[in-house]
Amino acid sequence: MAALSLSGLYPLVVARDLDMLQCKASRLDFKPRDIAMDYTARIAVDGRIHFGKPCVAGTRIPVENVLELIQEGIPFAEIVTQYYPDLTIEDVKACAAYATALVRSEEIHLETV
Numbered sequence: 001m002a003a004l005s006l007s008g009l010y011p012l013v014v015a016r017d018l019d020m021l022q023c024k025a026s027r028l029d030f031k032p033r034d035i036a037m038d039y040t041a042r043i044a045v046d047g048r049i050h051f052g053k054p055c056v057a058g059t060r061i062p063v064e065n066v067l068e069l070i071q072e073g074i075p076f077a078e079i080v081t082q083y084y085p086d087l088t089i090e091d092v093k094a095c096a097a098y099a100t101a102l103v104r105s106e107e108i109h110l111e112t113v
Contacts, residue, residue, distance in 0.1 A: 039095075039101065042056060042091055042094035043056065043063060043098045044058075050062050063095045063098055066079065066087070067095055069083060070095070076092045076093070
């Protein structure tokens with residue numbers, strides 16, 4: 001099975017989690033312009049790896065796992081040294097950018113009462 005396109009995937013985090021992600025990230029070595037980075041070369045979706053969940057390209061590390069560490073307020077440098085030494089800080093930033101892009105592209109339909 002070939003790698004899948006990143007477009008049309010469901011959001012990994014809800015808006016509440018994204019707000020927390022941005023809030024905690026702002027205390028780290030993270031700048032708003034970093035979130036607009038091009039993550040497509042660093043995030044891969046392949047049906048043969050973790051049932052098609054997005055992973056950091058060239059690894060079996062799910063984006064979701066990296067986002068959970070960010071949400072806990074763990075600094076990017078610690079994520080790459082203590083948890084995932086195969087990653088770079090740019091990979092961690094790409095995970096955050098991927099989640100932001102998914103939330104940004106989400107359509108919200110509100111019912112009027």
